[in-house]
Amino acid sequence: xxxxxLKQPVRETSPGAAREPRRRPGRIRRVTLPYLxxxxxxxxxxxxxxxxxxxxxxxxxxxxxxxxxxxxxxAPWNGFDNYKVSVDFDAPVGxxxxxxxxxxxxxxxxxxxxxxxxxxxxxxxMQDTFRGRGLLRALFLVPYALxxxxxxxxxxxxxxxxxxxxxxxxxxxxxLTDKPSFWLIGDNSFYALLTVSVWKGWxxxxxxxxxxxxxxxxxxxxxxxxxGAGMWQxxxxxxxxxxxxxxxxxxxxLFLWTFNDFNTPYVLFGKAAxxxxxxxxxHIYQSSFVSWNFGTGSAMSVLLLLFLLVVTGGYLLLxxxxxxxxxx
Amino acid sequence: MRRIRAAAVxxxxxxxxxxxxxxxxxxxxxxxxxxxxxxxxYWASNQGASVAVDKQVLQPELDKFEKQTGIKVxxxxxxxxxxxxxxLTATTSGQGPDxxxxxxxxxxxxxxxxxxxxxxxxNFAKIGGKERFSDTALGSTGVQGKDPAAVPLYSMAxxxxxxxxxxxxxxxxxxxxxxxxxIADGKKxxxxxxxxxxxxxxxxxxxxxxxxxxxxxxxxxFFTADGKPDFTNPKVVExxxxxxxxxAKDQVIPAGDAxxxxxxxxxxxxxGKQAMLLWQSAASNLKSQGMSQDAYGVAPVPVISGTPGAxxxxxxxxxxxxxxxxxxxxxxxxxxxxxxxxxxxxxQKILNTAYTSIPPxxxxxxxxxxxxxxxxxLRDTLAKSAAALPQVPAESQFETAVGTAVKELFADAAxxxxxxxxxxxxxxxxxxxxxPAA
Numbered sequence: 001x002x003x004x005x006l007k008q009p010v011r012e013t014s015p016g017a018a019r020e021p022r023r024r025p026g027r028i029r030r031v032t033l034p035y036l037x038x039x040x041x042x043x044x045x046x047x048x049x050x051x052x053x054x055x056x057x058x059x060x061x062x063x064x065x066x067x068x069x070x071x072x073x074x075a076p077w078n079g080f081d082n083y084k085v086s087v088d089f090d091a092p093v094g095x096x097x098x099x100x101x102x103x104x105x106x107x108x109x110x111x112x113x114x115x116x117x118x119x120x121x122x123x124x125x126m127q128d129t130f131r132g133r134g135l136l137r138a139l140f141l142v143p144y145a146l147x148x149x150x151x152x153x154x155x156x157x158x159x160x161x162x163x164x165x166x167x168x169x170x171x172x173x174x175x176l177t178d179k180p181s182f183w184l185i186g187d188n189s190f191y192a193l194l195t196v197s198v199w200k201g202w203x204x205x206x207x208x209x210x211x212x213x214x215x216x217x218x219x220x221x222x223x224x225x226x227x228g229a230g231m232w233q234x235x236x237x238x239x240x241x242x243x244x245x246x247x248x249x250x251x252x253x254l255f256l257w258t259f260n261d262f263n264t265p266y267v268l269f270g271k272a273a274x275x276x277x278x279x280x281x282x283h284i285y286q287s288s289f290v291s292w293n294f295g296t297g298s299a300m301s302v303l304l305l306l307f308l309l310v311v312t313g314g315y316l317l318l319x320x321x322x323x324x325x326x327x328x
Numbered sequence: 329m330r331r332i333r334a335a336a337v338x339x340x341x342x343x344x345x346x347x348x349x350x351x352x353x354x355x356x357x358x359x360x361x362x363x364x365x366x367x368x369x370y371w372a373s374n375q376g377a378s379v380a381v382d383k384q385v386l387q388p389e390l391d392k393f394e395k396q397t398g399i400k401v402x403x404x405x406x407x408x409x410x411x412x413x414x415x416l417t418a419t420t421s422g423q424g425p426d427x428x429x430x431x432x433x434x435x436x437x438x439x440x441x442x443x444x445x446x447x448x449x450x451n452f453a454k455i456g457g458k459e460r461f462s463d464t465a466l467g468s469t470g471v472q473g474k475d476p477a478a479v480p481l482y483s484m485a486x487x488x489x490x491x492x493x494x495x496x497x498x499x500x501x502x503x504x505x506x507x508x509x510x511i512a513d514g515k516k517x518x519x520x521x522x523x524x525x526x527x528x529x530x531x532x533x534x535x536x537x538x539x540x541x542x543x544x545x546x547x548x549x550f551f552t553a554d555g556k557p558d559f560t561n562p563k564v565v566e567x568x569x570x571x572x573x574x575x576a577k578d579q580v581i582p583a584g585d586a587x588x589x590x591x592x593x594x595x596x597x598x599x600g601k602q603a604m605l606l607w608q609s610a611a612s613n614l615k616s617q618g619m620s621q622d623a624y625g626v627a628p629v630p631v632i633s634g635t636p637g638a639x640x641x642x643x644x645x646x647x648x649x650x651x652x653x654x655x656x657x658x659x660x661x662x663x664x665x666x667x668x669x670x671x672x673x674x675x676q677k678i679l680n681t682a683y684t685s686i687p688p689x690x691x692x693x694x695x696x697x698x699x700x701x702x703x704x705x706l707r708d709t710l711a712k713s714a715a716a717l718p719q720v721p722a723e724s725q726f727e728t729a730v731g732t733a734v735k736e737l738f739a740d741a742a743x744x745x746x747x748x749x750x751x752x753x754x755x756x757x758x759x760x761x762x763x764p765a766a
Contacts, residue, residue: 270589
């Protein structure tokens with residue numbers, strides 16, 4: 001077998017009779033080989049991503065409560081009931097989901113906006129070489145490099161009411177508040193969550209924008225400077241338009257990550273997040289794991305998936321159309 | 329070409345292997361078997377001050393068991409924050425330990441999943457019979473009228489721990505027996521600059537244990553006799569309000585405790601910052617935090633009348649740990665033997681002494697070790713004035729829903745917002761709506 005395989009290319013290149021029938025196995029091989037090589041990746045993808053997703057979707061049509069989890073094939077089908085419960089906004093479950101959804105949208109918009117703003121500003125300032133730039137860049141990336149749990153639990157200690165650093169600074173030293181505030185319970189928890197999320201997320205924006213800035217030719221700035229463009233105009237007319245493709249991906253990724261973030265709120269608040277900071281991922285976790293109703297939890301997850309698909313699709317359509325228009 | 333062929337063969341092999349493992353992941357959903365009679369996996373709950381302490385306590389006993397039976401027990405101590413999730417995952421997948429500890433309040437909920445071996449007469453006979461265990465402990469092993477889903481292992485109860493020095497400084501001669509006395513003592517304690525009573529306001533389970541007892545003291549129950557949630561019953565509302573009022577109105581629980589969920593109130597007490605603590609079997613925990621045993625006293629939890637007893641004089645939930653056998657075990661006989669070993673008189677004495685809990689096995693209770701003044705309080709509480717938390721399948725959802733409601737009420741109180749009958753009722757109504765329609 002090995003000998004024919006070795007000989008074949010030689011034969012093919014030589015012109016001569018009986019070319020057609022010999023070529024076919026080679027072509028099949030050439031056509032199938034890429035697929036064959038892709039097969040493990042494809043199967044892994046199926047196993048790791050698609051199968052659990054499919055199972056999740058199946059689960060959302062079942063009445064999967066504690067009575068059936070042991071042998072969940074026997075859980076009765078209940079059609080769209082889980083979905084009906086989830087989107088019935090007059091009933092408590094749907095109302096709580098809608099409220100949680102609203103909070104998540106607001107939180108995500110603020111967090112992504114701030115992450116992007118701080119990250120871009122820092123990247124632009126770090127563009128010019130100066131002493132200690134490398135050190136600062138490394139320092140900026142620390143929050144991103146820290147393990148989530150270790151980082152967030154440190155924030156939990158800082159946000160504590162009685163001996164936390166935040167209250168110590170705001171109340172004991174700066175006297176900004178009349179009395180120490182609660183950050184981990186009640187309405188302030190939203191700002192606590194936003195702070196941690198932005199702190200954790202902006203280095204990523206910084207990293208990506210820094211990379212994007214490397215591709216902008218310096219001559220553009222030099223030419224603009226010669227034409228009398230100031231710093232602000234250079235940023236507006238050169239930097240931002242050149243970063244457009246980078247930003248398009250960056251904002252989308254930040255949006256998806258922030259919207260789906262589970263670790264931050266979970267470590268910060270535990271199983272039952274305060275109402276003001278009830279992000280949808282923890283809300284769904286509570287609806288399924290804590291109340292042992294995996295069917296409803298799955299239905300909510302599927303709805304979330306659909307929402308994110310629509311947003312992502314719409315976003316990509318809009319931004320790429322906009323780009324084509326501006327390119328034309 | 330040879331390299332490509334090798335790659336192709338590798339790719340196909342890998343794919344086949346993947347497919348095979350994916351198919352092999354399924355498990356039999358039938359009962360247990362005796363396929364691997366020489367090993368057992370045991371998930372222990374975290375009873376000591378840390379997971380490491382538990383390993384130190386349990387390992388010598390497991391070695392003893394191995395010597396007696398030749399069965400090697402693989403120990404894993406699972407922290408409380410993970411235990412229930414791990415059990416649920418094991419139940420769903422059928423892949424789990426052979427023997428495991430469960431919080432006794434989860435018994436009915438886990439019983440409903442069908443993942444645990446039922447302890448009928450026949451199974452109980454293998455470990456020496458049901459009569460060996462105290463009735464109080466057996467009352468928290470599953471829905472009434474059904475065979476228990478687990479066997480009592482350690483029993484615990486709430487008691488009032490008080491700092492002797494702070495009491496003496498404030499001129500208080502004896503621990504409070506009623507809530508009114510506690511509130512009056514609180515004023516004297518606060519005058520000395522100490523905080524009065526600790527609570528874990530953001531810990532859902534702690535909240536549940538307390539409001540359950542308060543409801544009992546107000547003559548109310550969270551569930552009707554036929555197991556339906558009844559959270560908005562005026563007496564339940566009154567009871568929950570009176571617990572939250574310890575912070576909101578009487579101000580004996582400091583506002584900062586509203587966000588406590590990691591046993592910070594135990595540290596506050598151990599450090600001498602706080603005069604009193606309501607806790608279950610706290611002795612070993614306090615010792616590990618450096619508080620010597622003669623620095624604090626132990627008294628029964630206050631009741632409205634001053635004398636703990638049954639009915640409205642209940643002053644603790646029946647707390648404790650049950651040991652259960654996972655139905656999908658591959659060593660059913662070994663698992664039963666292990667339960668027998670852990671509940672034997674000798675082991676009960678050793679383990680409950682180590683954890684300063686009370687043995688649910690009657691024969692072990694008489695031991696001198698459980699006659700010390702502090703353990704005697706716990707033992708009497710269990711015997712006379714403790715009530716089992718509702719043994720209904722929805723118990724764990726109840727803990728989450730009502731526990732969250734109380735957490736939010738504490739947050740309101742801490743933020744200085746008024747806690748009124750209406751606001752309490754609104755939170756409880758929301759909690760009740762989250763309960764599964766039974």
